[in-house]
Structures are given as structure tokens and as C-alpha cells.
Amino acid sequence: MKKRIKLKGRIKSYIQFGIYLGLLLCIVDVAVFTIDIRAGIILTGYLICYFAVTLSLYFRNRPLVMNELISFATEYGQIQKKLLRDLDVPYALLEDNGKVIWTNSAFEAIVHQPKGYKKSITSLFPTITKDRLPDANEVDEAQYELEYEGNEYVVKLKKISLQEMAEHSDMIDEEGYEGFLTAVYLYDETALHIALQEVDDQSLAVGMIYLDNYDEALDGVEEVRRSLLIALIDRKVNKYISSFDGICKKLEKDKYLAIMRKRAVAQLQESRFDLLEEVKTVNIGNEMAVTISIGVGLDGLTYAQNYEFSRNAIDLALGRGGDQAVIKTPESITYYGGKSQQVEKNTRVKARVKAHALREIITGKDQVLVMGHRMPDADSFGAAVGIYRIALTLGRKAHIVLNDQVPAIEPMVELFKGNTEYEGDMIIGNQQAIEAAGSNTVLVVVDVNKPSITECPDLLRYCKSVVVLDHHRQGTETIENAT
Known part of the structure; x- marks a missing residue:
């Protein structure tokens, strides 16, 4: 059954004003009857004539008014449609399933399709699939970047509810609208990206x-x-x-x-x-x-x-x-x-300079922690003992961080237990080392330069002064800010 368009709002009140005024006069007529019957009769006759003329004009002119309103709305819509069609921003309307139902001239020029293109938006832009469109149960807007024919675009999709369109209309009271449309905007950012790339290329x-x-x-x-x-x-x-x-x-x-x-x-x-x-x-x-x-x-x-x-x-x-x-x-x-297979130079002069620098660092600290790599071997533990003895010789408290003893070095570790020349707390665990680390503690890392495979990676964050002594080739992962 075809629904009849009804008026609402101020336009409805304006057209029905005469009828409302007549009802007010009826109340006045009743009041006049209580005062003077003859005056009430005269006013009643006037009201009959008034209602006859008013209702006649209302029902006779209502179709004319509706026609004028529709004509105005049509002309107003045509102006908006022309503005949208000639808009420089590429614009299109889609059904809720992604099918194109309307495009403006700028959009048609980009996709090289004539007016009246009715296929799915996916046929134009394969990256915009149906599941990427705004859904009735999900977000109202979506934004994507895509490349089309060598140009880079930002695509904005906005859901338009048909029910809301009817609710916000000042002239039309139409019920039963369901579903939604999707507005598509294309913003060409090719020039912007070229400019940004040029700025990046020119950076120092x-x-x-x-x-x-x-x-x-x-x-x-x-x-x-x-x-x-x-x-x-x-x-x-x-x-x-x-x-x-x-x-x-x-x-x-x-x-x-x-x-x-x-x-x-x-x-x-x-x-x-x-x-x-x-x-x-x-x-x-x-x-x-x-x-x-x-x-x-x-x-x-x-x-x-x-x-x-x-x-x-x-x-x-x-x-x-x-x-x-x-x-x-x-x-x-x-x-x-890296084709010549050279090795890092380490002359006696450099070794002496490094040794002097290490001495200055250790003597400037209150405590020395020595740490090798996880699953230590003889190289790692031997180097740690060497730094430990250097620290003791320089009069500084020192500890070797060794959380787990592996069978390969267990016999060597046993040699230091009960030895009067070495302190009983020579070897400590990870947690003890973290608790002992202070602002005036130096951490010496030996036989490893990758923080992830050290005995206690967290200890690197607790010690502000870190020294790395290692003979392995460095990779992408290195201990940063090492002294």
C-alpha cells in the first residue's frame, strides 16, 4: 500500500492556523452565549461561514501547497545534486552491499567509467571488499589508503542512515525507512606523498x-x-x-x-x-x-x-x-x-690504552659486577675471574654473576669454594646482583656482546656504567651506551 506523505513541523502549523483560530472562536462563542443569546447566535452564524470558507480553502489549496513544496524541494535538490556532481572531490553513493548507485563527474573521470555505473565498488578498487565497508552493526566510518593507476588516494567511507534522513526532514514525515547508504570520498594525496618523499630524500x-x-x-x-x-x-x-x-x-x-x-x-x-x-x-x-x-x-x-x-x-x-x-x-x-676477511686490529698500544681506561673506570666506582654469557664456558668464566682479580687488586668489591652452573665449568667453580684467597660471595645469582647494583656500580660484560644472551639481561638496565670486553664479531644486536 502506497504511503501518503504528511506534513509536520512549522509548515503544518502555518497551514492549519485558520482551523485552530476557528476552534478558539468556538470557545469565545460559548462564552458569548452565556452573556447574550442574540449575540451568541450572530457569532455562531459568523463561525459557520468562517469554517465553510476556511475548510474550503484548506482542502482546495492543500494540493497546491504540496505541489509548490515538492517543486521547491525538487529544485533545491537539483541545485544540491548539481553542486555534488560538479564537486572537485570525487564522490559516490553505494548501497549497503557495496553496489554503486550514483557518482559525480570527478569520480567518473578517475575511474574512467560513464555516468550510470552500477557495479560493485570492489570491481573498481579490489582492496575495498565487502567486509571493509561500514556495516550496520559496526563502525559508521572507515578510511583506507589505496593506489590506483599510479596515484595514491585516501578513501573515506561514511554510512548514511535512511531512517535518520527521514527523521531530520523539516517537511516530510515518512515512516518505515530502513537500511543505509554509503558515501565514498576519494582524496588524491599523490602530490603530498611526493613532497614528503622529496623532503625525506633531502634529509641529512x-x-x-x-x-x-x-x-x-x-x-x-x-x-x-x-x-x-x-x-x-x-x-x-x-x-x-x-x-x-x-x-x-x-x-x-x-x-x-x-x-x-x-x-x-x-x-x-x-x-x-x-x-x-x-x-x-x-x-x-x-x-x-x-x-x-x-x-x-x-x-x-x-x-x-x-x-x-x-x-x-x-x-x-x-x-x-x-x-x-x-x-x-x-x-x-x-x-x-666485508670480503677481505680481515680481523679487528688490536695493537699493544691500543691494548695499553684500553687497560688504562678500564683501570680508571674501576677505580672510580665502589663496586664491580662481572657477567658473561648464558650457559657459560671456560672462556666466559675465565675472563670473569680475570676481571674479578683486577678489581680486588685495585681495592674494589667485586662479584661474578653466575645464576646456573653448567657441567662444563662446574669443576672450575668448585676450585674457588673454600679458597681463602677468594671471598665467599665471589659468585652471586641474578637476583642478588640486581639488588647489589647501585648508582656507583660498574658492570663488566665479558665474552659476549649481545644483551639477550648475557647471564642476566635485566642487570644491564640497573647499571649506569657498563663495560664490554669481547672478541666476537658484532651483529645488529649490541649492548647500547657501553663505556
């Missing part, structure tokens, strides 16, 4: 370049040719960095600082840092080929953080034997090269 990257075997290479060259070898290496490094529109500055005889864009680092990655191999081609009679290590830091929050990343990266490259490049970002560490 810091590189450190070290000559691995500077002294050894010069020792194999005649003295008169040494300056030539150095000049050729300088020219090779500077020319290479300049080819990527970067700046290279020599800090020391065997160290360079390079400043470049992040885009240049991507190009270096594509070429697999071929500077590593180009430097090896410099030969003026030197018996040993010159090798370099490169550390690059990028994507830091500040320039200083990028510089710190580059220092960490070059330390990783040298720790892994040199002749390689390392890129460090807040999220990852990437390695390139």
Missing part, C-alpha cells in the same frame, strides 16, 4: 670513512711515495663522495667525515658501496691493498643523532673486521661488503 645523512690499514699500507711503500699514496686515496674518496653531491672533509690522517643527502645513500646502497672496491685499486707499489670502513647514520630525529648513528655504525664495521659499510637507522642496521 652523516658518514664516517676510516682507512683500516693505513699504517700497514704505508710501511710497504717507499718513503718518497707515501705522500703520493695518501693523495691518491684522498682524491678517490673525495671524488666519489662529490659524485653524489656530498661533502667530504678529512678529520685525521686516516679518517673522513662525509655529509650527503639520504637519496645519495640509497644510490650508494644500489651500487653496494663500490667505493670499498675502488680504494683497493690504488696501487703504487704498495704490497698491501688499502681497505676502508664506512659508517652511515640517517633517519635520526636530529643531526646530532645521525652523527651518533654514524659513529656507532663505523664501530660496528671495524668490530666486524673492516672492509665493509654499515648503515644504522633507529629501526635497523644494514651491512655491505
Whole structure:
């Protein structure tokens, strides 16, 4: 059965005002009758004529008023429809099952479909499946990113309830509306993403370049040719960095600082840092080929953080034997090269400098905790005992952190029990170590550089001063902020 459209609100009150006024006059007529019968009769006759004219005009003009209202609504709707159709933002309406029922010109231009396209939105954008549309029982809005014909868009989907449309109408009182429509908006963010990518590509990257075997290479060259070898290496490094529109500055005889864009680092990655191999081609009679290590830091929050990343990266490259490049970002560490199979240099001078530094650290603390790796072996326990004896010799309280004794070292551990030269609390467990750790405690980690496989990883967080003594090649997981 077809439902009749009824009026409501102010428009209904305005049209029925004459009838309401007539009812008020009826009440007045009754009051007049109580005062004067003849006046009441005259007023009754007037009311009969008034109601006859008013009702006649009401029923006669009501269809005309409805027609005018519908005409106005139609014209008003046509204006809105034209504005929507010519809107620069691509816009479409979907049924609750995702079928397209209306599109504007901008939307049709993007999807290259004529007016009247009635297929599912999934046929246009495969990533927008039915389960990703706003559902009647779930969220009212959804937002996705998609790529279409080389452009990047943000798609916003908004549910429109048909019942709410009828409830908020000022002129139409229509009951029984059910279901909903889905409005689709497409926002082209291709230019924004290109701009953001350009800004990211132009961001600063810091590189450190070290000559691995500077002294050894010069020792194999005649003295008169040494300056030539150095000049050729300088020219090779500077020319290479300049080819990527970067700046290279020599800090020391065997160290360079390079400043470049992040885009240049991507190009270096594509070429697999071929500077590593180009430097090896410099030969003026030197018996040993010159090798370099490169550390690059990028994507830091500040320039200083990028510089710190580059220092960490070059330390990783040298720790892994040199002749390689390392890129460090807040999220990852990437390695390139490492073909010459060199080992980290550790001359007597460096060993003496490190020993002096370790002595300064230990003497500046009240207590020393020594920790090796989980499931310790003879290397780990032996190194821990060595640091323990150093601490005692320097007059500092020391403990070795050993939570579980494995059969491999149990005989060695037994040798220290009851030995008068060693204190009874020489070996403590993890919990005891955490409780003993204080602000003036130094933690010495031996025979391991990965925090996850240390005897007590939590102990690293409780000790502000940490020293790492290890001979293994470093990986992506390292103990940070080690002294």
C-alpha cells in the first residue's frame, strides 16, 4: 500500500492556523452565549461561514501547497545534486552491499567509467571488499589508503542512515525507512606523498670513512711515495663522495667525515658501496691493498643523532673486521661488503690504552659486577675471574654473576669454594646482583656482546656504567651506551 506523505513541523502549523483560530472562536462563542443569546447566535452564524470558507480553502489549496513544496524541494535538490556532481572531490553513493548507485563527474573521470555505473565498488578498487565497508552493526566510518593507476588516494567511507534522513526532514514525515547508504570520498594525496618523499630524500645523512690499514699500507711503500699514496686515496674518496653531491672533509690522517643527502645513500646502497672496491685499486707499489670502513647514520630525529648513528655504525664495521659499510637507522642496521676477511686490529698500544681506561673506570666506582654469557664456558668464566682479580687488586668489591652452573665449568667453580684467597660471595645469582647494583656500580660484560644472551639481561638496565670486553664479531644486536 502506497504511503501518503504528511506534513509536520512549522509548515503544518502555518497551514492549519485558520482551523485552530476557528476552534478558539468556538470557545469565545460559548462564552458569548452565556452573556447574550442574540449575540451568541450572530457569532455562531459568523463561525459557520468562517469554517465553510476556511475548510474550503484548506482542502482546495492543500494540493497546491504540496505541489509548490515538492517543486521547491525538487529544485533545491537539483541545485544540491548539481553542486555534488560538479564537486572537485570525487564522490559516490553505494548501497549497503557495496553496489554503486550514483557518482559525480570527478569520480567518473578517475575511474574512467560513464555516468550510470552500477557495479560493485570492489570491481573498481579490489582492496575495498565487502567486509571493509561500514556495516550496520559496526563502525559508521572507515578510511583506507589505496593506489590506483599510479596515484595514491585516501578513501573515506561514511554510512548514511535512511531512517535518520527521514527523521531530520523539516517537511516530510515518512515512516518505515530502513537500511543505509554509503558515501565514498576519494582524496588524491599523490602530490603530498611526493613532497614528503622529496623532503625525506633531502634529509641529512652523516658518514664516517676510516682507512683500516693505513699504517700497514704505508710501511710497504717507499718513503718518497707515501705522500703520493695518501693523495691518491684522498682524491678517490673525495671524488666519489662529490659524485653524489656530498661533502667530504678529512678529520685525521686516516679518517673522513662525509655529509650527503639520504637519496645519495640509497644510490650508494644500489651500487653496494663500490667505493670499498675502488680504494683497493690504488696501487703504487704498495704490497698491501688499502681497505676502508664506512659508517652511515640517517633517519635520526636530529643531526646530532645521525652523527651518533654514524659513529656507532663505523664501530660496528671495524668490530666486524673492516672492509665493509654499515648503515644504522633507529629501526635497523644494514651491512655491505666485508670480503677481505680481515680481523679487528688490536695493537699493544691500543691494548695499553684500553687497560688504562678500564683501570680508571674501576677505580672510580665502589663496586664491580662481572657477567658473561648464558650457559657459560671456560672462556666466559675465565675472563670473569680475570676481571674479578683486577678489581680486588685495585681495592674494589667485586662479584661474578653466575645464576646456573653448567657441567662444563662446574669443576672450575668448585676450585674457588673454600679458597681463602677468594671471598665467599665471589659468585652471586641474578637476583642478588640486581639488588647489589647501585648508582656507583660498574658492570663488566665479558665474552659476549649481545644483551639477550648475557647471564642476566635485566642487570644491564640497573647499571649506569657498563663495560664490554669481547672478541666476537658484532651483529645488529649490541649492548647500547657501553663505556
